[in-house]
Amino acid sequence: MGEAFGKGCHLHLIDGSAFIFRAYHALPPLTRKSDGLPVGAVAGFCNMLWKYVQEDAGSNAPTHAAVIFDHSSKTFRNEIYNAYKANRPEPPEDLRPQFPLTRDATRAFNIACIETEGFEADDIIAAYACRAREAGGRVTIVSSDKDLMQLVGDGVEMLDPIKNKAIGPDEVFEKFGVGPDRVVDVQALAGDAVDNVPGAPGIGIKTAALLIQEFGDLEALLERAGEIKQPKRRQTLIDHAEQIRVSKRLVQLDCNTPLDVPLEELGVQAPDPARLLSFLTDMEFRTLTNRVAEKLGAEAPAVKAAPQSEAPAAPELPAIDITGYETVTDMAALQTWVDAIREAGEVAFDTETTSLDDMRAVLVGISLALAPGRACYIPFGHVSGSDDLFGSAQPVAGQLPMAEVLAALRPVLEDASILKIGQNVKYDWKLLARNGIRMAPVADTMLMSYALNAGTHNHGMDELAERYLGHKCIPIKDLIGSGKSQIHFGQVAIDKAAPYAAEDAEVTLRLYRHFAPMLPAERVVTVYHTLEAPMIPVLGQMEMTGVKVDTQVLSRMSGAFAQKMAQLEDEIYGLAGGSFNIGSPKQLGEILFDRMGLAGGKQGKTGAFSTSADVLEDLAAEGHDLPARVLDWRQISKLKSTYTDALPTYVNPDTGRVHTCYSIAGAQTGRLASTEPNLQNIPIRTDEGRRIRQAFIAPEGHRLVSLDYSQIELRILAHVADIPALKQAFREGIDIHAMTASQMFGVPVEGMDPMIRRRAKAINFGVIYGISGFGLSRNLRIPRAEAQSFIDTYFERFPEIRAYMDRTVADAKADGSVRTLFGRRINTPGINQSGPAAGGARRAAINAPIQGAAADIIRRAMIRMPAAIEGMPARMLLQVHDELVFEVEENAVEPLIARAREVMEAAAEPAVKLSVPLVVDAGQGANWAEAH
DNA sequence: ACGCTCACG
DNA sequence: GACGTACGTGAGCGTA
CATH class of the missing domain: 3.30.70.370 (Alpha-Beta Plaits)
Incomplete structure (x- = not known):
């Protein structure tokens, strides 16, 4: 059985446990409808596997693959050091029953599922990687776990599945400051709080890397520890040599871990559609089931309905079929649709226009949807050719006149008893308003998603369709192209435009039916009805009104700015000893820190020097003229390009005013x-x-x-x-920053030093943002310790603030979201992450x-x-x-x-x-x- | 397309 | 003393 493994083979090793935890934290706590079994992590795990299986890896495609899991809490490392991983919290209650299900999922995808009692996944991965390397094959470890980075090199690389980024020796060096072969030495020194690897106290990765670079490897370092210059560091290494050696044994992965399943048996096989679909159906993953069925060309078994005790389950919907839509070209057909809308009492719709700018756009068609599979497109503004040197656009024959279409639709669009359902309705509302139709009442699927899902994802239709309906919409680029050769929707042939437009209406209808029942269930129905939907006509009207802008004032200012910039440019080139592009941070950085050799050059992750205002201000304060001039130049350049030059281009030729567009769900x-x-x-x-x-x-x-x-x-x-102190101050109408300063520093408000007040003000603002000593010190340009002591005093004086912060974070962790006083929910998907994020x-x-x-x-x-x-x-x-x-x-x-x-x-x-x-x-x- | 920088609350 | 560090946005420019 199985294929031999050797040269030309490529083994993928997937870190299953990491996948599970990622999935668990990335997704809300979903449960299976029929019995309440928690399945959120399984769902995420399956989505990730499916995405992985789907991805066309090209030349990196695996010939062999396996998912590796941890299976036991006690391993040989506990014999070396009994506190190993002792800090690990127990997995959450609702995750535990999902572990065996992820194994089932792996098998259902027909990928080998590997776990061995008493061994960690990392060691199994190490052993497979070593064998594969010895056999002359390539290995990709699908994981971003730093503990696995020691395996990189010689045909072994890692792949971060989230960022979809390869991790090779260079990336390892970036992370650890040493090559993969010395990673264990650095880890042994730095230790690891998460795994409870002790390491050397006070030594982190940066210091560890420096030491290893200097001494070559860990043994050499420990033997020659006496040569270390810094006395404290020297003593630490001498005192803790044994502990460091133990740490190394803890982080060193074991390539000789016994393998229950030989490499040869890991050959990649296509999943058996029946088996995979039966598993997904069993889990009641409707969207994924449909997606997989579609791809594998198999029939999706119906997902089991919820039990009777719940609200009656929605009947299973057929997949969206874009081939069966009607194109309405005569009044009789249009009237039939209008009558049907009256009968239904609601309709999903979408307008098609010549531009994304709703103040310049012209209507070219309207699509309607009454039920899944029942949608139409009413074209009226499609043209052939375009207005250019060679002729003018001609209306396409066979369309109803726009005036007649709008006249027929107006009664339902303005009928208070008929709900009009759209996606991003403000856009359509404005186009109709510009044509004299005040559409109401409306429902907006974008705003429903926003009320439900703010913080989790964005709310554009294509994204919502894919996420909630498992449906990929026709990309607009397929119709109108992109870049210079882009055409407008009215220039698209009607037989191409109709399926696209009607699809949008149908998708909107389905999204509405998906979201509407969730609003009360998720307790955001009031938010939607009082804070979201009513904004549509209010903002629509404001945007249509626009604001008057005096372009002459701007143009005069622009001229003055140009002069001033030219003058500054001369001065800057003089100081720099040559001309360069001042607007290029890269060139500026090189001038300041390489050519002129100024101190304080900090390189970011891209390796470039930072030339932000912060940095330039520090340099200017040291008396350097060039950075001071650049700051002036930058300010004027910004004002000129972003404001005085750009604003006039936004003046609408029809109204002579500037019409901004507000995003409600941005x-x-x-x-x-x-x-x-x-x-x-x-x-x-x-x-x-x-x-x-x-x-x-x-x-x-x-x-x-x-x-x-x-x-x-x-x-x-x-x-x-x-x-209480803050509330009272606001009630009495006194200067809130002065009051804060007075309470913190025990000085009277009368005759207060403005500097003291300024500090209190910075703290008051900082506190709203989740202040840190570092941030405050940078803001106020005071030493960190001083900033920290201000903050400590502040929290001591106003202890309720600390309590509020703790409470809010605890709520976020428990619910995955926080709420405003008015019930608005903001999801906090990252709150249970660890690390800097x-x-x-x-x-x-x-x-x-x-x-x-x-x-x-x-x-x-x-x-x-x-x-x-x-x-x-x-x-x-x-x-x-x-x-x-x-x-x-x-x-x-x-x-x-x-x-x-x-x-x-x-x-x-x-x-x-x-x-x-x-x-x-x-x-x-x-x-x-x-x-x- | 992406990072940097900077304009606002 | 390891690590990163104030919240939320959008636009213009340079660079790849």
Whole structure:
């Protein structure tokens, strides 16, 4: 049995245990519908295996493969050192029953499944790798575990399955500072907290690598430890020599581990479709089952329905078939669809247009879907040819006129009793609004996904279809191409456009049926209905209104910037002794740190010097002129290219105004994001930059009014963390940063040193972000120890904050998500990771409920605003996270401010009664600079 | 396509 | 004293 293994063969060894833990932590705790068996890790494991099997590895394709598992807690290493891996926590309760299932899964995929009682997976992998190497074959270890890196080299390499990146000797060197053959020496010295390998106290990988580089190998080092210059380090190595030798035996993998299954029997075989599908069906993995069935060309057995006690299971849906859609070309057929929509009471739809920019786009067709398999496309704006030198675009024959299509659809689109279901509805809403149709009511699958899955993944249709329907949509590029030769959708032939457009409608319908029942079940139905869906008409209207921009002001500024830049360029070239591209960080770094030999050059992971403002400011402070000039140049260059030059290109020729586009589901926390152009990052912090705001103007007879929440995030923190001192200060309306400083340093608020207040302010902000001593020290440019002692004092004085942070992180770990005061859920998939990534996930989890609640509050204000200012000669134009900008007739400025302020200050109510007041500051002027 | 840098809250 | 380090965004530029 089996194929001989030798030259030309390629063995893949998959680290099964790592796969399982990765899968477990990456996925929410899924259970099998029929009996509640936890299967999340099995699902993830199967997805990873399937992806691995599917991947076309080309010349790296395996001829032999096996998945290796751990099987036992006690191994020979415990005889060497009884505390080995003693720190390992027990696997979670709901993971344990999944271990045997992952073995079954491996076998179902027809991949050899290897485990041996009393041996660790790493040693088995080592033994196979050695045998394969001896036989002259190649080996790929599918894992990113650093403990396996000692095996790399001589035809053995690793593959990080997540990053899909090969790990060879170079990458090992990057990680350990030595080649694969000396990795064990470094590990022996550095030890490993996770596996409880002691190593040498106080020696980490960096130091270990230096020592090994200097002395050649571990034995030489230990014998000649007396030669080490640093006294402390020398003593450590002498004192702990034995412990280090033991550590080496712990980290050294054993190539002589007995192998129950010989190499020859690991030959790759295609999975047996029946067996694999029966396993997946048994697990009730519907999506994966369908995907696998489709690929293997086999019939997918029906996934077992949920038991009667649950809500009745949805009937099994047929796969999406894009060949059977109708193209509507006459009024009778269209009327049949309209009647059917009335009958159904809801319809999924999608609009096709000539552009992604919804303020310039022209409608070319509409697709509808009423049921799986029942969808159509109504083309009306398709053309042949294009408007160019050689002729003009001609309408394609056989289409209904747009006016008639819209007239026929208008009654259902505006019918309050018929639900219109779309994906990213704001886009379609605006196109219809531009054609005089006020569509309502609507449901948006993108926003449903956002309410359910913020933090887990993005919410574009292609991604949702693949993830939740197991369906790959036709890529738009297949129709319109890309790059220079790209055409618009109206230029696509109707017989190609129809399946694409109708598919989108059907996918939207299926996504709606998938997500809608989950909203109440996941307790985000209120968030969806009060904070997401109502934003569609509000933002749609703001975006259509746009803001007036004075391009002449910008153009004059641009000219002045150009002059100033030219002057700075001359000075910089003079100082550098030659010209170079100042805008290239690479060239600048070489000039500063190589040519001029300045100190403080720090190289990042790409090996390039950092030339960020931080670094340049330090150099400038040491008295170097060139970095100071570059800082000036950079600032002006930024203002010119991003603002004065780019903004005028966004002025819409039809309206003469700039129409940004807000993403409702872009940020993880509930904040909006503004694009094309981004009007949420217009300069204000420097005087020069602030002048850009003079170009945002009110038309004749009008004023711009800006209202912004004062300290909203700190107020929310005071409320949710329940901090009496902070709450009282806000109630009394005193300077919050001065109060903090006074409490921390015991100085009176009266006559306070501005520096002290500045520090307190930095801490107040830092705390919202999950502060560290390092971060604060860098921000304030003070020694780390000092920064740390500030933080310690702060937590001592306001102990509720530490409690809030701990509570939030604990919730995130337990639930995989955190929530805002208003119920918005933000998933925290990375929170149970270990290593450096864990810190970031922790801070994000602490910040999300605060930033998110502030976002919820201003959303609530915006949603109420149109009704509140109804009848006033005022329009809401912009949102900048804690600020709303209005355009108002001059004589109505004061009433508008009063009304809008009232709405904003009461926006949390009645859902939440905050224990601190919300305060809104207002300003007004002829332009945004004056108003703010 | 990706990293760097920098604009905002 | 090993390791990395403030949260959330989008745009323009240089480089590969």
